[in-house]
Amino acid sequence: MSGRLYGLGIGPGDPELITLKALRLLRACPVLAFPAPESGDSLARSIVAPHLPGNQTEYAIRMPFSAERFPARAIYDEAAKDLGAHLEAGRDVAVLCEGDPFFYGSFIHLFDRLAARFPVEVVPGVSSLTAGAAALGQPLASRNDVLTVIPAPLDDDAIAARLAQSEAAAIIKPGRHGPRIVALLTKLGLAGRARYVERATMQNQRILTLEQIDPQTMPYFAMILVHRTDGAPR
């Protein structure tokens, strides 16, 4: 009998924001896999490090920071082959996923490659989206607001069109797109309605105004919330 592939949402960064279910499976699976940079420590592994029993096989999926689509595909092909061998041998594999596995998670690449051959269970986690709103002390969306999640790599016209149609928007994954996004929000007259948080719930979380941030050094794990509604009494 083959093993089961788990996509474990481990939450946004605070080790206390893992669920009981993810914690149970994290400790029970003989094989742990996690994303990692080309060299150095894995953020996902560091989030759960306090919980690890210490007797598991660990597998780092190492991704060059600037990987373009084709090298990334080859890396996921290789990881799927290696993890597939564990599954074929009957060993359960838990893939650690920052936030939630199915919310823009790199787990989706493994899911696409392995779900047809092995049983898969996804354990949802607290996403950076709601963690960011909690950190900012600002509701993400309420009543009949439309909420739009916009990846920062999209071009300016696409982002502007989505912002125009949403009461609440979250621009995610800014990273190197930070300077362009800040310039766009300013041009659209939305800078005053934008709120910024990076690394929400992590020890180095920062909340800044758009004027305070240095867009040149905006991390990937950051979010800009833009509310068009005025927060009238509800």
Added chain:
Amino acid sequence: MSGRLYGLGIGPGDPELITLKALRLLRACPVLAFPAPESGDSLARSIVAPHLPGNQTEYAIRMPFSAERFPARAIYDEAAKDLGAHLEAGRDVAVLCEGDPFFYGSFIHLFDRLAARFPVEVVPGVSSLTAGAAALGQPLASRNDVLTVIPAPLDDDAIAARLAQSEAAAIIKPGRHGPRIVALLTKLGLAGRARYVERATMQNQRILTLEQIDPQTMPYFAMILVHRTDGAPR
């Protein structure tokens, strides 16, 4: 010194999908508040019931099922007054929130009324949005997909405009709007791309095709995911 108001995200329904942090605060606060129907049991309280120590003051915020805006306001005003008295007396108050407090949560009504007077901390939780995608075994959004969350009470034209602009959309809170939403998706030719889950992660979770569901009895805690992309290899 006044008490602290906690908005505790307790997750989508499975009691094991609560976070360690919410569990700790849930057990530590002397006062628990939770939404409840006009008569009968609170869903939020039932989710955490296995974890309760049994020595807390409990406060049910009872809302008639069909409350219109003005009765609802009066009910939240009253709850804010009563919970504010606990906070003034120095007692911490934990408000139980299905899913995440700031993701379309009724907690926002209390936050609006109390945040200016008392310290507030929001503990993010696993939302029904990602729990629904996990239950369906279908990624919510990946790579540079735009994700739109659309409340079902919006009118057909507004919903159609948002669906046209999104690679991935989640229509939430269908309830009595179910028949209209199913008719709209069919008219737009999107029925084949829509997937439906109700009460995700609860014991009575159901996954159905649009043809299988009876839209007349669609619950409030249900979601329709609509993906316009074809799921090409990533």
